[in-house]
Amino acid sequence: MNVPENLKYTADHEWVRAERDGTVTVGITEHAQEQLGDLVFVEVPEVGRKLNAGDACCVVESVKAASDVFSPIAGEVVASNTALADAPEKVNQDPYATWLFRLKPADAGDLAKLLDAAAYREAVEAAGKG
Amino acid sequence: MHQTPLTAAHRRAGAKLVDFAGWEMPLHYGSQLEEHHAVRRDAGMFDTSHMLAVDLAARGDDARDLLRYALANDVAKLREPGRALYSCMLREDGGVLDDLIVYFLGDGRFRAIVNAATAGKDLAWLEKLRAERAPAVSLAPRRDLAIIAVQGPNARAKCWAALPETRAASEPLAPFCAADAAGLFIARTGYTGEDGFELLVPAARAEAAWNALAAASVRPCGLGARDTLRLEAGMNLYGQDMDETVTPLESGLAWTVDLAGPRDFVGKSALVAAGKPARAFLGLVALERSGVLRPHQAVRTEHGVGEITSGTFSPTMQRSIALARLPAGVALGETVRADVRGKPLAARAVKPPFVRHGKVLVRADE
Numbered sequence A: 001m002n003v004p005e006n007l008k009y010t011a012d013h014e015w016v017r018a019e020r021d022g023t024v025t026v027g028i029t030e031h032a033q034e035q036l037g038d039l040v041f042v043e044v045p046e047v048g049r050k051l052n053a054g055d056a057c058c059v060v061e062s063v064k065a066a067s068d069v070f071s072p073i074a075g076e077v078v079a080s081n082t083a084l085a086d087a088p089e090k091v092n093q094d095p096y097a098t099w100l101f102r103l104k105p106a107d108a109g110d111l112a113k114l115l116d117a118a119a120y121r122e123a124v125e126a127a128g129k130g
Numbered sequence B: 001m002h003q004t005p006l007t008a009a010h011r012r013a014g015a016k017l018v019d020f021a022g023w024e025m026p027l028h029y030g031s032q033l034e035e036h037h038a039v040r041r042d043a044g045m046f047d048t049s050h051m052l053a054v055d056l057a058a059r060g061d062d063a064r065d066l067l068r069y070a071l072a073n074d075v076a077k078l079r080e081p082g083r084a085l086y087s088c089m090l091r092e093d094g095g096v097l098d099d100l101i102v103y104f105l106g107d108g109r110f111r112a113i114v115n116a117a118t119a120g121k122d123l124a125w126l127e128k129l130r131a132e133r134a135p136a137v138s139l140a141p142r143r144d145l146a147i148i149a150v151q152g153p154n155a156r157a158k159c160w161a162a163l164p165e166t167r168a169a170s171e172p173l174a175p176f177c178a179a180d181a182a183g184l185f186i187a188r189t190g191y192t193g194e195d196g197f198e199l200l201v202p203a204a205r206a207e208a209a210w211n212a213l214a215a216a217s218v219r220p221c222g223l224g225a226r227d228t229l230r231l232e233a234g235m236n237l238y239g240q241d242m243d244e245t246v247t248p249l250e251s252g253l254a255w256t257v258d259l260a261g262p263r264d265f266v267g268k269s270a271l272v273a274a275g276k277p278a279r280a281f282l283g284l285v286a287l288e289r290s291g292v293l294r295p296h297q298a299v300r301t302e303h304g305v306g307e308i309t310s311g312t313f314s315p316t317m318q319r320s321i322a323l324a325r326l327p328a329g330v331a332l333g334e335t336v337r338a339d340v341r342g343k344p345l346a347a348r349a350v351k352p353p354f355v356r357h358g359k360v361l362v363r364a365d366e
Helices: A030-036 A089-093 A108-113 A119-130 B007-012 B032-041 B062-070 B117-133 B155-163 B164-170 B203-217 B223-230 B268-274
Strands: A014-019 A024-028 A038-045 A056-062 A065-068 A075-080 A099-105 B016-020 B023-028 B046-048 B054-057 B084-090 B094-106 B109-113 B138-141 B145-151 B177-181 B184-189 B196-202 B279-286 B299-300 B302-315 B317-327 B335-340 B345-350
Touching: A030 A056, A038 A089, A056 A099, A075 B177, A108 B109, A119 B299, B007 B016, B007 B203, B007 B335, B023 B032, B023 B345, B032 B094, B032 B223, B046 B203, B046 B223, B054 B062, B054 B117, B062 B109, B062 B117, B062 B145, B117 B138, B145 B155, B145 B203, B155 B203, B164 B177, B164 B184, B223 B302, B223 B317, B279 B335, B299 B317, B302 B335, B302 B345, B317 B345
Parallel strands: none
Antiparallel strands: A014 A024, A024 A099, A038 A056, A056 A065, A075 A099, B016 B023, B046 B145, B054 B109, B054 B138, B084 B094, B094 B109, B145 B196, B177 B184, B184 B196, B279 B317, B279 B345, B299 B302, B299 B335, B302 B317, B335 B345
């Protein structure tokens, strides 16, 4: 399972990358795209939307099913990858290079509450066994 | 979980295996969309061994008479050996027990192919009718046969390249006809809207046949592509588009029910008594690209509320399509609105099929 060490993760299979300018970038993990199958539709949040941690803010829809993407931490949406509307397959092809949206965190300290690569890998493996 | 004679081959090929009606079956081998396109443009193959062939045989016309009573379509239409017929099998109240294909094998023998999830129920039902009406008929489930569906514009040619010994017997077959070919039963039928064959293969020979087809560049395809292909082809899926709670007349299957003739069959009196159905079974094409039509979504129309029974993203049309049970007043061409994740999505009512032989048959422009 490909889980890059330099990213943070949520139990809902989002990856989170801290940027130098203080914003965070959010996408879905390789495991998530694999579970969903071929994506055919992605709806990203509007720029300016204020989110609480755990808010459903994005929809990724595959041939099989629609799935919500949740905001990993509280913050304001500062950018959305609207290009995905015409190329949802990019999420399948390169999940860690294909971002969904960027947040300006309400509290930069919230990042520390997220899972690191080892903890995320363990969570996925534990769920697989259950 | 049950396994087919090909499950190990699927696992080796890297298939994502899922539980389908108690069977461990491939959902896809990497990309469901690419598998779909392979069938529309070239050739793909599906393991459908979870479905059950049931052979009925007797001296004389007993098996024919039994099936004429058990099925809503009339097997008397099958005059020459090898001909196939699609039919529903109904309950007394007209509800659909299953849909199936029945082949006439000649000499008082027939072969029905029924769905995996309903196979046990179907066998018990047929056994009950057999005991009551035609005890001379033998009823034999054929779990010794694997089933491989080879589908696509190049399917037949690749099939002959892979299994040359089957060509002489299968090349003359017209659509919806079958023949024995070098120990295989080959039918020019399918569930994709493309040309091709369905091969019934002795279990011990299944993997060799599968590998030979793969070597002839027939792409292995999973149940995911099978579902998008059959939906584009406007073909119903039992358990989703119809079940025991609805009649074939409410499921777009009136063409398979013979109500006019004198023949009696299980469910006929209930269908006649019910009269014209209050619900129509139509196709929907999404007019917006903001979501995917899915089963159980409500459909709002000027004539009342209906429901989607099957819905997906059509890889050929690059937009969402569905089959839906709608109030009978809805006209073809009318715009309706489906509830997609709490938002209305505009769709046009159309007559299925959506796609056949690689061509889009419905208007998809906004």
